[in-house]
Amino acid sequence: MIVAGNWKMYLGPDPRLLAERLDGIDGVDAIICPPYTRVAECVDAGLTTFAQNVHWEPEGPYTGEISAEMLTVAGVRGSLVGHSERRLYFGESDLTVARRAHAALAAGLGVIACVGETEEQRDSGDMELVLSVQVAAIREECGEADRLVLAYEPVWAIGTGKTATPELAQEAHAFIKSLLDRPVLYGGSVKPENTAELMAQPDVDGALVGGASLEVESFVAICEAAARSHS
Ligand code: PGA
Numbered sequence: 001m002i003v004a005g006n007w008k009m010y011l012g013p014d015p016r017l018l019a020e021r022l023d024g025i026d027g028v029d030a031i032i033c034p035p036y037t038r039v040a041e042c043v044d045a046g047l048t049t050f051a052q053n054v055h056w057e058p059e060g061p062y063t064g065e066i067s068a069e070m071l072t073v074a075g076v077r078g079s080l081v082g083h084s085e086r087r088l089y090f091g092e093s094d095l096t097v098a099r100r101a102h103a104a105l106a107a108g109l110g111v112i113a114c115v116g117e118t119e120e121q122r123d124s125g126d127m128e129l130v131l132s133v134q135v136a137a138i139r140e141e142c143g144e145a146d147r148l149v150l151a152y153e154p155v156w157a158i159g160t161g162k163t164a165t166p167e168l169a170q171e172a173h174a175f176i177k178s179l180l181d182r183p184v185l186y187g188g189s190v191k192p193e194n195t196a197e198l199m200a201q202p203d204v205d206g207a208l209v210g211g212a213s214l215e216v217e218s219f220v221a222i223c224e225a226a227a228r229s230h231s
Pocket of ligand 1: 006
């Protein structure tokens with residue numbers, strides 16, 4: 001079980017306090033994705049720290065970007081790629097997502113690559129098509145790499161309070177695994193109250209948590225519930 005907390009562009013909680021509270025929860029690998037300005041604090045606190053994005057080149061004239069090598073030097077262990085907010089607001093394409101994932105894996109980092117359909121795409125019956133195209137791009141560049149994890153994040157469930165039902169999540173996860181056989185985390189309004197039923201699904205291998213990762217107590221409660229669901 002992996003539980004990753006994506007702090008997005010929020011300061012997030014005190015990394016030391018979080019590290020203390022996470023210590024002693026067995027059966028869950030907790031990962032924190034803080035904003036860049038808090039990476040050093042998270043690493044120093046002993047948290048497994050991922051970036052929220054990573055560029056495919058080792059260096060160069062790419063203002064605002066950061067490379068896998070730079071993250072490695074900073075003690076970062078991996079990166080999110082392809083979050084729907086990157087795809088929606090910053091022009092991230094299936095190809096750039098796959099290139100970012102490949103570069104991070106080649107540099108020895110872990111990757112959580114996000115995929116997911118919008119509400120419109122689901123309503124028009126295109127969910128499987130959208131997931132196939134997104135996953136195929138990642139598979140083409142990365143194959144079934146060891147340090148690659150996928151995250152299924154239905155866009156309509158992110159930050160909306162509308163969680164996918166455990167059955168919908170299970171169905172999508174099984175479909176994604178039929179395309180690329182790697183662990184799949186569920187993301188989209190994960191809270192302490194819905195963690196157990198989501199994590200009980202056979203193809204749900206963990207959670208990617210946004211809003212509820214910004215408070216120590218709710219993130220810890222999610223990690224505890226995930227640990228219990230597989231104990
Ligand atoms: P949420 O965000 O938990 O706030 O819905 C999930 C994510 O964007 O990773």
